[in-house]
Amino acid sequence: MSAVVIDGKAFAAGVRARVASHVARLSEEHGVVPGLAVVLVGEDPASQVYVRNKGVQTVEAGMISFEHKLAADTSEADLLALVRALNADPKVHGILVQLPLPGHVNADLVINTIDPAKDVDGFHISNVGLLGTGQKAMVPCTPLGCLMMLRAYHGSLAGMTAVVVGRSNIVGKPMAQLLLGDSCTVTIAHSRTRDLAAVCRGADILVAAVGRPEMISGDMVKPGATVIDVGINRVERDGKTRLVGDVDFASASAVAGAITPVPGGVGPMTIACLLANTLTACCRAHG
Numbered sequence: 001m002s003a004v005v006i007d008g009k010a011f012a013a014g015v016r017a018r019v020a021s022h023v024a025r026l027s028e029e030h031g032v033v034p035g036l037a038v039v040l041v042g043e044d045p046a047s048q049v050y051v052r053n054k055g056v057q058t059v060e061a062g063m064i065s066f067e068h069k070l071a072a073d074t075s076e077a078d079l080l081a082l083v084r085a086l087n088a089d090p091k092v093h094g095i096l097v098q099l100p101l102p103g104h105v106n107a108d109l110v111i112n113t114i115d116p117a118k119d120v121d122g123f124h125i126s127n128v129g130l131l132g133t134g135q136k137a138m139v140p141c142t143p144l145g146c147l148m149m150l151r152a153y154h155g156s157l158a159g160m161t162a163v164v165v166g167r168s169n170i171v172g173k174p175m176a177q178l179l180l181g182d183s184c185t186v187t188i189a190h191s192r193t194r195d196l197a198a199v200c201r202g203a204d205i206l207v208a209a210v211g212r213p214e215m216i217s218g219d220m221v222k223p224g225a226t227v228i229d230v231g232i233n234r235v236e237r238d239g240k241t242r243l244v245g246d247v248d249f250a251s252a253s254a255v256a257g258a259i260t261p262v263p264g265g266v267g268p269m270t271i272a273c274l275l276a277n278t279l280t281a282c283c284r285a286h287g
């Protein structure tokens with residue numbers, strides 16, 4: 001059997017096009033243009049690539065992109081002052097502080113200083129609590145993108161068994177909350193899980209978000225399962241740098257019913273959902 005490959009790139013293009021058409025209507029009919037502020041501290045190369053892509057796609061969607069690039073030794077006080085200024089700026093509807101932050105900065109404090117209504121990452125403790133209690137929240141972009149693809153592929157997810165491998169605040173935990181909200185039976189597995197392979201083999205939906213290259217192999221996948229690969233890992237192979245996921249695509253795609261590739265799966269959906277969250281924040285701000 002060979003799995004259906006879920007085309008996240010095409011899916012994301014569709015989401016961005018829908019966002020762009022809403023943005024155009026908003027500015028024509030109401031004179032409002034959504035604005036997204038992205039704050040990058042330091043020069044982490046992967047973060048610089050993400051921030052550049054975010055900026056380009058924000059502008060392509062018809063929104064305003066505000067980029068704040070700060071030196072790696074920026075003080076916590078200065079960063080907090082910038083976040084407060086962005087909170088108070090009516091042209092800014094969404095604020096994203098790129099993670100990871102340098103070690104001398106308290107990342108939780110910075111995130112929890114963002115106005116929850118502008119927290120398009122959904123990382124503020126208020127949004128985490130709203131999501132966990134099934135209330136209207138800003139939802140983290142990567143798990144939201146995964147959920148959108150799962151719903152598009154399956155329709156209802158109710159009653160399905162879902163295993164999320166990875167317990168990060170950015171992906172694993174909110175992913176589990178979203179799947180629970182769609183009435184899946186959810187397990188969060190992690191590095192200390194006993195017999196991970198057996199746990200994974202119980203999953204109708206298997207989400208891999210561990211950050212370990214090709215850790216999930218075909219023998220850990222239930223025949224016909226849907227596999228969502230959140231990993232983006234750079235590996236050296238045959239003298240070349242390649243991007244691989246947390247799933248061993250070759251062996252997993254021989255067993256799964258459907259699978260997301262890397263690249264071109266979950267990755268493009270993250271920025272598309274960021275744009276969708278920014279549009280939502282703007283619409284809520286303007287009633």
Ligand code: GUN
Nearest residue numbers: 096097098099100121141
């Ligand atoms: N670093 C890696 N992923 C993310 C994300 O989704 N949001 C932010 N702010 N930083 C990240």
